[in-house]
Amino acid sequence: xxxxxxxxxxxxxxxxxxxxxxxxxxxxxxxxxxxxxxxxxxxxxxxxxxxxxxxxxxxxxxxxxxxxxxxxxxxxxxxxxxxxxxxxxxxxxxxxxxxxxxxxxxxxxxxxxxxxxxxxxxxxxxxxxxxxxxxxxxxxxxxxxxxxxxxxxxxxxxxxxxxxxxxxxxxxxxxxxxxxxxxxxxxxxxxxxxxxxxxxxxxxxxxxxxxxxxxxxxxxxxxxxxxxxxxxxxxxxxxxxxxxxxxxxxxxxxxxxxxxxxxxxxxxxxxxxxxxxxxxxxxxxxxxxxxxxxxxxxxxxxxxxxxxxxxxxxxxxxxxxxxxxxxxxxxxxxxxxxxxxxxxxxxxxxxxxxxxxxxxxxxxxxxxxxxxxxxxxxxxxxxxxxxxxxxxxxxxxxxxxxxxxxxxxxxxxxxxxxxxxxxxxxxxxxxxxxxxxxxxxxxxxxxxxxxxxxxxxxxxxxxxxxxxxxxxxxxxxxxxxxxxxxxxxxxxxxxx
Amino acid sequence: xxxxxxxxxxxxxxxxxxxxxxxxxxxxxxxxxxxxxxxxxxxxxxxxxxxxxxxxxxxxxxxxxxxxxxxxxxxxxxxxxxxxxxxxxxxxxxxxxxxxxxxxxxxxxxxxxxxxxxxxxxxxxxxxxxxxxxxxxxxxxxxxxxxxxxxxxxxxxxxxxxxxxxxxxxxxxxxxxxxxxxxxxxxxxxxxxxxxxxxxxxxxxxxxxxxxxxxxxxxxxxxxxxxxxxxxxxxxxxxxxxxxxxxxxxxxxxxxxxxxxxxxxxxxxxxxxxxxxxxxxxxxxxxxxxxxxxxxxxxxxxxxxxxxxxxxxxxxxxxxxxxxxxxxxxxxxxxxxxxxxxxxxxxxxxxxxxxxxxxxxxxxxxxxxxxxxxxxxxxxxxxxxxxxxxxxxxxxxxxxxxxxxxxxxxxxxxxxxxx
Numbered sequence: 001x002x003x004x005x006x007x008x009x010x011x012x013x014x015x016x017x018x019x020x021x022x023x024x025x026x027x028x029x030x031x032x033x034x035x036x037x038x039x040x041x042x043x044x045x046x047x048x049x050x051x052x053x054x055x056x057x058x059x060x061x062x063x064x065x066x067x068x069x070x071x072x073x074x075x076x077x078x079x080x081x082x083x084x085x086x087x088x089x090x091x092x093x094x095x096x097x098x099x100x101x102x103x104x105x106x107x108x109x110x111x112x113x114x115x116x117x118x119x120x121x122x123x124x125x126x127x128x129x130x131x132x133x134x135x136x137x138x139x140x141x142x143x144x145x146x147x148x149x150x151x152x153x154x155x156x157x158x159x160x161x162x163x164x165x166x167x168x169x170x171x172x173x174x175x176x177x178x179x180x181x182x183x184x185x186x187x188x189x190x191x192x193x194x195x196x197x198x199x200x201x202x203x204x205x206x207x208x209x210x211x212x213x214x215x216x217x218x219x220x221x222x223x224x225x226x227x228x229x230x231x232x233x234x235x236x237x238x239x240x241x242x243x244x245x246x247x248x249x250x251x252x253x254x255x256x257x258x259x260x261x262x263x264x265x266x267x268x269x270x271x272x273x274x275x276x277x278x279x280x281x282x283x284x285x286x287x288x289x290x291x292x293x294x295x296x297x298x299x300x301x302x303x304x305x306x307x308x309x310x311x312x313x314x315x316x317x318x319x320x321x322x323x324x325x326x327x328x329x330x331x332x333x334x335x336x337x338x339x340x341x342x343x344x345x346x347x348x349x350x351x352x353x354x355x356x357x358x359x360x361x362x363x364x365x366x367x368x369x370x371x372x373x374x375x376x377x378x379x380x381x382x383x384x385x386x387x388x389x390x391x392x393x394x395x396x397x398x399x400x401x402x403x404x405x406x407x408x409x410x411x412x413x414x415x416x417x418x419x420x421x422x423x424x425x426x427x428x429x430x431x432x433x434x435x436x437x438x439x440x441x442x443x444x445x446x447x448x449x450x451x452x453x454x455x456x457x458x459x460x461x462x463x464x465x466x467x468x469x470x471x472x473x474x475x476x477x478x479x480x481x482x483x484x485x486x487x488x489x490x491x492x493x494x495x496x
Numbered sequence: 497x498x499x500x501x502x503x504x505x506x507x508x509x510x511x512x513x514x515x516x517x518x519x520x521x522x523x524x525x526x527x528x529x530x531x532x533x534x535x536x537x538x539x540x541x542x543x544x545x546x547x548x549x550x551x552x553x554x555x556x557x558x559x560x561x562x563x564x565x566x567x568x569x570x571x572x573x574x575x576x577x578x579x580x581x582x583x584x585x586x587x588x589x590x591x592x593x594x595x596x597x598x599x600x601x602x603x604x605x606x607x608x609x610x611x612x613x614x615x616x617x618x619x620x621x622x623x624x625x626x627x628x629x630x631x632x633x634x635x636x637x638x639x640x641x642x643x644x645x646x647x648x649x650x651x652x653x654x655x656x657x658x659x660x661x662x663x664x665x666x667x668x669x670x671x672x673x674x675x676x677x678x679x680x681x682x683x684x685x686x687x688x689x690x691x692x693x694x695x696x697x698x699x700x701x702x703x704x705x706x707x708x709x710x711x712x713x714x715x716x717x718x719x720x721x722x723x724x725x726x727x728x729x730x731x732x733x734x735x736x737x738x739x740x741x742x743x744x745x746x747x748x749x750x751x752x753x754x755x756x757x758x759x760x761x762x763x764x765x766x767x768x769x770x771x772x773x774x775x776x777x778x779x780x781x782x783x784x785x786x787x788x789x790x791x792x793x794x795x796x797x798x799x800x801x802x803x804x805x806x807x808x809x810x811x812x813x814x815x816x817x818x819x820x821x822x823x824x825x826x827x828x829x830x831x832x833x834x835x836x837x838x839x840x841x842x843x844x845x846x847x848x849x850x851x852x853x854x855x856x857x858x859x860x861x862x863x864x865x866x867x868x869x870x871x872x873x874x875x876x877x878x879x880x881x882x883x884x885x886x887x888x889x890x891x892x893x894x895x896x897x898x899x900x901x902x903x904x905x906x907x908x909x910x911x912x913x914x915x
Contacts, residue, residue, distance in 0.1 A: 213869075216865050216868055217865050217866070217868075217869035224819060224858075228819065231731070231822050231829065232729075234731060234829045236730065239829055239830075239833030243830060243833045247675055247676070247679045248675070250679055251675045254682065301660075302664070303662060398652060401655065401656050405659050408662045408670075409667075409671060411667050412667035412668040437652075441648070441652075444645050447645075448642050448644055449645070458879060458883055458894060459897060462879055462883075462894070462898060465879065470898065470901070471902065473879065473880050473883065473898075474895075474898050474902060476880055477880075477891065477895055477898070478895070481891060481892065484888060
């Protein structure tokens with residue numbers, strides 16, 4: 001079936017935008033069609049289209065496009081490569097209005113606008129870093145809540161972009177469903193975390209015990225409800241949009257929510273595993289910027305023209321040095337080094353323990369080169385500082401790819417910033433785009449090189465086994481411990 | 497219209513179903529497909545289509561029995577083949593939608609991500625079930641210990657390649673395809689691994705859910721064919737309430753009987769274990785409680801002897817009939833959204849592999865969650881493995897807890913005898 005297109009240009013109701021009305025006139029008249037408009041009109045040959053409806057006054061369907069570009073093909077058989085050209089034709093999102101707080105405006109009223117921008121950025125940076133120190137001081141609960149808030153804000157920012165790209169505010173149910181899926185996935189992850197770390201608390205309370213025993217089933221049932229609601233909410237003319245938004249929501253959940261939970265797992269391992277990675281990324285950001293500012297010459301990647309090789313390499317070395325010094329500073333304090341545990345008696349978090357080997361000073365022999373350089377034969381380091389070199393290297397070398405990914409994403413959808421939450425910096429997502437890759441890396445690193453399994457989780461699984469299996473494991477463990485010589489002390493204590 | 501839409505995009509599919517002129521095509525495209533009676537379109541090709549569908553259905557069911565007979569290894573291979581084919585079908589649709597054959601790297605990257613995710617999942621499975629084998633071989637031991645790190649590094653390499661491959665005019669397309677690949681991986685690959693984990697639990701947990709979905713498909717179709725009158729959902733105009741409810745009851749009965757039939761054989765009921773000596777799979781064990789006949793008292797003061805598994809099969813059948821079709825509706829909506837008739841043309845008369853398996857995926861996930869919540873406890877060898885990896889003081893703590901627990905239950909001999 002082929003169509004002929006006719007174009008008429010009008011002004012919209014307010015008179016501030018051009019409306020291009022595309023008339024689809026079929027070559028062979030048909031009595032009815034499923035959709036009047038061809039689906040590729042969703043991209044409308046370079047303009048933003050979001051409405052396809054049957055016009056009462058016209059014999060065929062009218063597709064309304066709105067935009068300020070006159071790049072419109074008049075007559076085409078099937079404008080199927082409108083989608084491929086979508087990139088070039090989409091108009092830019094208008095620059096966000098300047099909503100710097102009044103206070104800052106007054107204080108900086110004397111400076112020119114470029115310096116004012118610098119000052120705003122600088123002040124906000126210092127404010128964010130101070131805030132970071134404050135919440136570390138306030139403890140694990142506050143940290144968890146902050147992570148949750150950041151996650152929700154990032155999710156909201158990305159979903160809002162999806163909406164503005166597809167103008168899908170009038171789709172039924174969809175915002176409800178996106179938030180519902182966010183709730184489901186968070187319920188699933190928080191439930192697993194709570195069951196792992198708060199095991200004894202959960203065992204005590206009866207409703208919590210049932211919720212934790214059938215946790216996966218309940219989460220799955222909740223998710224399925226959302227899935228069925230999505231299927232039932234499919235509306236005839238908007239199938240493709242709805243599937244896009246479904247995919248968009250799920251990818252966002254995959255990226256934002258799972259990684260924020262990895263951050264919380266890192267946190268429970270010890271606050272140092274939360275603080276050092278985030279600080280490395282922040283330091284790399286700032287240092288790469290400084291080095292680029294003073295020495296930058298060779299561009300690094302086409303995606304982000306402001307990045308330079310000098311900034312990249314300078315940032316790498318300074319971040320490694322910073323990581324070593326910062327971890328030296330933090331490894332001395334139990335508050336940062338001990339795993340966060342839940343105290344059954346006081347029903348609160350505590351960070352008190354015997355620091356593990358990783359945080360005990362050890363002597364390392366310097367290689368001959370450095371020995372002649374500094375005159376020391378051995379150096380006292382925490383083993384954690386060696387690990388921090390790996391973390392810093394990752395933050396400097398691979399972390400920026402997260403930033404490039406976000407830059408590419410912003411260019412793809414022609415937006416300058418994810419949102420306008422932080423003056424001078426953009427949205428929360430802008431600040432956290434490199435952090436997510438880092439959090440996943442730290443989690444995988446800990447699981448592979450540092451931590452064994454979680455003891456309370458092992459007990460939990462052990463008690464869930466059948467009795468004969470438990471007995472079998474008991475005997476194996478007994479043999480193992482006896483071999484290691486740990487057992488005689490126990491038996492004496494039991495006999496006494 | 498659908499047919500001509502395909503034709504305008506290269507028209508590689510011949511018309512199989514329709515042999516009418518344009519007027520009749522547009523009539524069929526309306527939502528009264530259900531009312532299209534047989535007699536009006538006396539076209540020889542239509543009956544030929546039904547024969548093909550019927551023959552292929554029988555062929556697929558026979559193929560199913562054959563691979564069950566051939567054992568677990570073949571089943572795993574078949575699951576993997578199906579997964580790869582489904583992935584390929586969905587990715588091909590994505591390409592067609594975006595005409596993105598000329599994008600650099602992208603097909604390579606999609607297949608690379610598929611290999612990464614499969615490596616991750618198969619590695620976890622192998623480490624769990626083949627623990628003894630893994631401990632013996634040195635390179636395998638290394639791979640198993642750092643498995644997550646290696647998988648993550650492989651994935652990151654793909655991620656960085658994607659970022660480096662972004663081309664100036666095609667950013668949006670490339671991001672779409674990235675997201676499309678990941679959603680497909682999420683749906684297809686993770687759920688095929690759940691199918692394999694169900695399989696290891698016992699072949700009955702693989703056979704019964706799949707048979708339930710097939711039976712529901714066929715029964716709902718037959719009930720709809722003979723009694724169908726009230727349409728069920730706008731998405732799939734061929735489905736009717738009569739077919740839905742009839743399929744539900746028929747499937748529950750079928751599941752009940754099939755569960756009875758299969759529960760008697762150790763081959764189906766036992767967990768698939770790896771025999772360390774022969775390095776092969778064995779299915780021999782003492783059947784667990786749910787496969788041992790028990791007496792149940794019905795309210796009518798009559799006792800029946802049932803396998804407890806048959807009660808579970810009722811729940812599986814209920815899910816397969818009531819919620820399973822939503823997977824089918826999702827796939828129908830997807831096909832309508834992208835104006836395609838079938839996912840691919842692999843099976844004549846039926847469409848692509850994905851068309852046959854769209855309802856199966858939800859079922860496989862449900863079965864896995866069901867087993868995890870209601871049937872199986874954790875895997876003992878895995879727990880022991882984790883136990884031995886802990887620090888000695890943690891092991892002592894657990895030892896003490898376990899000691900007191902077992903002592904309370906009277907499983908341990910009294911302390912005097914131990915000394």
